[in-house]
Amino acid sequence: MNKSWQWPAGIILTLALFLGFMSWTWFYYHSQQIDLVTENYYDKQIAYQEQIERIQRARELPEPLRLAYIAERRQLEIRFPAFFSPEKVRGSVTLYRPSDAGMDFPVPLGLDREGKQIIPTVGFAAGLWRVKISWEAEGLEYYHEEAVLF
Structure with a gap:
């Protein structure tokens, strides 16, 4: 060259x-693929003051709501405080996967006589999940959110 x-x-x-x-x-x-954390985020931001009040009510309960992941049985146990009457509690549990919006799904809240609900986690992807519990009892609304590793 x-x-x-x-x-x-x-x-x-x-x-x-x-x-x-x-x-x-x-x-x-x-x-x-880029997932937004939530759809309609602007509308949700405006109504967030009500959510703050729900969270505060749940934190001020004399006995806290308890979440436990039982790895041997691959299930999530949600235990409500004893002073809540299980038949008067209405709400939903949302299992939220921060890394993939397509894996999120709601479960209706259905407590047994002891005030607990078992959610089987067989088939769930391993990793971080956020359990979001929203319920109403005796005319008041509550909200509790907790991170769980499956």
Whole structure:
């Protein structure tokens, strides 16, 4: 190769490699799925004061709500305080997977006579889950959220 053509070829090759890398980066990052933490986040932000009051009521309970993951049986146990009458408690449990919105799902709250609910976790992806419990008892609404590792 002629010496006068070596440096222009080097510049062209360098620019071509740079443009190829930038194109690959652009296509790669634009093909990634990005989940919002929540849909309609603006509307939820406006109503969050009510949520703060629910959380505060749950924190002020004389006996706390208890969550326990029992690994041997692969189940999540939710135990409500004894002063709540199980037949008067209505609500839902949402199992929220922060890393994948497609894995989130709600479970209706259905307490047994002892005031507990068992949720089987067979088939759940291992990792961090947030258990969000929203319930109403005796005309008051409550909310409790806790992180659990399955």
